[in-house]
Amino acid sequence: xxxxxxxxxxxxxxxxxxxxxxxxxxxxxxxxxxxxxxxxxxxxxxxxxxxxxxxxxxxxxxxxxxxxxxxxxxxxxxxxxxxxxxxxxxxxxxxxxxxxxxxxxxxxxxxxxxxxxxxxxxxxxxxxxxxxxxxxxxxxxxxxxxxxxxxxxxxxxxxxxxxxxxxxxxxxxxxxxxxxxxxxxxxxxxxxxxxxxxxxxxxxxxxxxxxxxxxxxxxxxxxxxxxxxxxxxxxxxxxxxxxxxxxxxxx
Numbered sequence: 487x488x489x490x491x492x493x494x495x496x497x498x499x500x501x502x503x504x505x506x507x508x509x510x511x512x513x514x515x516x517x518x519x520x521x522x523x524x525x526x527x528x529x530x531x532x533x534x535x536x537x538x539x540x541x542x543x544x545x546x547x548x549x550x551x552x553x554x555x556x557x558x559x560x561x562x563x564x565x566x567x568x569x570x571x572x573x574x575x576x577x578x579x580x581x582x583x584x585x586x587x588x589x590x591x592x593x594x595x596x597x598x599x600x601x602x603x604x605x606x607x608x609x610x611x612x613x614x615x616x617x618x619x620x621x622x623x624x625x626x627x628x629x630x631x632x633x634x635x636x637x638x639x640x641x642x643x644x645x646x647x648x649x650x651x652x653x654x655x656x657x658x659x660x661x662x663x664x665x666x667x668x669x670x671x672x673x674x675x676x677x678x679x680x681x682x683x684x685x686x687x688x689x690x691x692x693x694x695x696x697x698x699x700x701x702x703x704x705x706x707x708x709x710x711x712x713x714x715x716x717x718x719x720x721x722x723x724x725x726x727x728x729x730x731x732x733x734x735x736x737x
């Protein structure tokens with residue numbers, strides 16, 4: 487079945503504009519206070535956990551085919567362990583040097599979270615042309631689900647950027663990257679259409695592991711250190727429920 491290029495171009499625009507518009511709302515405020523950032527980071531941690539457990543991992547297991555589930559476990563661990571090595575050997579050293587020279591401290595989870603979100607969004611875009619190559623409304627259902635899932639992704643991006651200590655200009659770059667990843671993935675999906683997608687389950691598991699690391703190792707301990715408000719715990723739970731609700735409503 488021929489892939490409708492006009493439809494792909496339309497949905498590439500939708501998957502770029504919609505999350506961009508949503509994520510720019512907190513950046514439009516003149517000042518974002520610490521309490522607001524804490525709440526946003528709590529929501530972001532819940533979103534990342536929900537995206538991992540409710541969205542990415544089930545999709546990874548559903549598309550594994552005849553491959554061993556142990557390979558998915560290895561990919562999941564790789565996604566968790568590689569950011570740990572990256573943060574431990576590179577970002578911590580860079581943060582120490584920046585502090586030594588009197589520069590503004592930036593917490594390392596910002597770059598890690600952005601990389602994980604962009605990687606996930608690119609994979610989402612990659613599967614869209616594959617869905618449109620199938621008969622029926624498969625492609626439309628897939629792209630609707632991805633467009634909705636991109637909204638919490640972009641909220642997570644701006645929340646993490648502000649919480650990591652970046653200014654509005656750098657945070658805007660985070661938002662643009664998280665909005666552009668899916669259209670870029672669509673282009674890549676078109677280029678590789680027909681080659682095969684045997685690697686996708688493992689790439690998804692790797693992305694899930696990265697999300698788990700950012701949420702469980704960086705964001706939640708950071709929040710435990712900076713605030714004791716029960717509202718933050720509720721926001722973590724709310725972020726998880728939001729992803730679960732979107733996944734349930736748009737299969």
